[in-house]
Amino acid sequence: MFKKQFLFVWFFSLITSVAFGQLITEQDDLREISEEVNLSSPYHTTLSFFHNLEETNFHPDKASKTLNLKGVDPAKGNQMSIKLKQILEGKGIIIRTSDIPNENNYRDTSSNSDQIFYFDKQKIPGVFLEKVGNQWKFSAFTVGQINNLHRETYPYSTAKLLDLLPKIGNQEYFGFHLWQLIGFLILIFLVFLSHALFTFLVDKGLLYLLKRTGYGYIGENYLLPVARITSFYLIVLMLALFLPVLQLPTEIWAWIVVIINTLKPFLITVIFYKIVDVVAAYFSKLAERTESTLDDQLVPLIRKSLKAVVVVIGTLFVLKEGLDLDIIPFLTGLSIGGVAIALAAQDTIKNFFGSIMIFLDRPFQVGDWITSGDLDGTVEEVGFRSTRVRTFRNSVMYIPNGKIADATIDNHGLRQYxxxxxxxxxxxxxxxxxxxxxxxxxxxxxxxxxxxxxxxxxxxxxxxxxxxxxxxxxxxxxxxxxxxxxxxxxxxxxxxxxxxxxxxxxxxxxxxTVHMETFPEKKSLSPxxxxxxxxxxxxxxxxxxxxxxxxxx
Known part of the structure; x- marks a missing residue:
C-alpha cells in the first residue's frame, strides 16, 4: 500500500514539475522577448510576433521585426504586422506555440528539407516562416501576400469596420469589449431585418405574381421552398462577412468558422435538392403532352438520380469545405473500390444498363400488355433495376431489366387491331x-x-x-x-x-343422329x-x- 502511494505521489510530482517547468520556460521566453525580439527559432519568432501585438503589450514596431520586409517599405512594417494578425484571427487559425519547433536549424521534411515552417498548409499555405541568415522571419512571399489575404478575409471594404468599431469603447463586459457586444447586436438586427425583407419579397411579391399568372401551385410547392432555403443561405453569407470584424476570441471563432463553412455547402446542397423537384415538375408537364407513358415513368427515375448525385457531391463539399478533410484519398479509394464493387455487382450493373436500353429502345411502355415466356401481364412500372408487371391473376411479377433487355418480348399493347x-x-x-x-x-x-x-x-x-x-x-x-x-x-x-x-x-x-322411317301420321324431325x-x-x-x-x- 505504501509503495502505491509513493508511486502516485512521485508520478503527480513529475507531471507537476514538467508543467511548471514549461510554464517557467514560457515566462522566461516572454521576459526575454519583452526586452529584445528573439528570432532564433520558429517558436521564438512566433512568440515574439503575437506577444508584441497583445492589447496589454502593443508594440507593432517590435512585431514588424519578425517580417522579412525585403522589397517593402519599412515604414509599412507596423501596418503589415497588424494586418497579418487580423488575417490569422479572421480565418480562425489557432496557433499553439507548444507545437512549434524550437530549433534554430529546423527543416521541413515535407518540402525537400527546406528551412521553412508552415503554420497550416491547408488553410493558409501562403503564410510560413523561413530562415534568413541566422534568424527566422515571416517569409518575403508571406509579406507580399498580406494585402491580398487581408482583402480576401475582409471583403467588400469590411476592413474599415476594424478601425471604426473599437472607437465605440473598449470596456469589457462578460469577457467581451463593448464595441464587440454592440457590433454583435447590430449584426443580429441586420440578420432579422434582411430575413424579414426577403420573406416579404418572396411571399408577397413573387408568390403574388405567380398566382396572377396562373402558376400559384408551382410557386407554393416548388419555388417557395427554394426561396426560403436561399434566404437562410444569404443569412449565413452575411454572418461569414461581418463576424470576422468582431475579432472574437480565436478559440470561439475557430468553432464558428467550422460551423459557417459547413452550413454554406450544406445549404447549397439543400437548394439544389429542391431545384431538382422544380426541374422534375417541368419535365412532368412535358411528359403529359406526349402519348407515350414511358417518359412519365422516366421522370421519377431522373428525379431520384439527380437527387442522389446532388447528395453525393454536396456531402463531398461539406467534408472538404466544412470539416476541412482531404477528399482526394477518399475519391481515390472510391475509384479503386469501384472496380471491386463493379465485379461484385455485375448483375446490378447489367440491370441498370438494361433499364437504360428499355428507355432508349422503348419496346413497351407503362400500360402495355406484354408476353415473354412465362411472363404475361400489364406493365405497371419500369425501374432502374426491375420492371413490375401485373399479371391477369392480379399478382405482381418483378423481372430484372437485364433479362428483359435480352428476351424476346411480344408487345400486345402496340397492336393497332x-x-x-x-x-x-x-x-x-x-x-x-x-x-x-x-x-x-x-x-x-x-x-x-x-x-x-x-x-x-x-x-x-x-x-x-x-x-x-x-x-x-x-x-x-x-x-x-x-x-x-x-x-x-x-x-x-x-x-x-x-x-x-x-x-x-x-x-x-x-x-x-339416328334416321328412322317417316310414318304417315308422324312429321319428320328434319326441318x-x-x-x-x-x-x-x-x-x-x-x-x-x-x-x-x-x-x-
Missing part, C-alpha cells in the same frame, strides 16, 4: 342457298359494326366437319384495350345469334327448307332492315 377468330358451326341439313345468305349476313354485320376493320376480314364457309358445317369468322377490332375487345366480341356474337334466329339457321354441336333461294334472300333483307331501324332509333 385486335384479332378475333371463331368457327361458326351449323347443322348438316342447312341447304347451300341458306348458307350463302347466312354468310352474306355475317359480312354485313362486320361492315356495319363501327369498331371493326373494314379492309381486312374473312367470312367463308370453309370446312365440312364430322358433325357440322364450319364457317370461318376472322375479323379485327380497332380498340386499344382487352376490355373493349371483349365488349366488341359480345356485341358481334349477339348480332350473329340474332341473324341465325331470323334466317332459321341452327347451330351444330357434337351429336349422333323443311324452301327450295327457292329468293325466300331466304327476302328474310335476310328483312333482318338487315330491322337492324338498321334499331340503329337509327
Amino acid at each position: 385486335r384479332r378475333f377468330y371463331s368457327t361458326i358451326t351449323i347443322t348438316y341439313d342447312t341447304p347451300p342457298e341458306l348458307i350463302n345468305e347466312f354468310v352474306k349476313g355475317l359480312r354485313e354485320i362486320v361492315i356495319s359494326y363501327p369498331k371493326t376493320r373494314k379492309d381486312a376480314f374473312h367470312v367463308y364457309f370453309n370446312n365440312l366437319s364430322s358433325f357440322s358445317l364450319d364457317i370461318m369468322f376472322y375479323v379485327f377490332f380497332e380498340v386499344p384495350t382487352w376490355g373493349e375487345e371483349l365488349e366488341c366480341r359480345h356485341e358481334v356474337l349477339i348480332q350473329i345469334m340474332k341473324l341465325a334466329e331470323a334466317l332459321g339457321v341452327r347451330f351444330a354441336f357434337p351429336t349422333q 323443311e327448307f324452301d327450295p327457292d333461294a329468293k325466300t331466304y334472300q327476302a328474310k335476310l333483307n328483312q333482318f338487315l332492315q330491322q337492324e338498321l331501324k334499331k340503329k337509327d332509333n
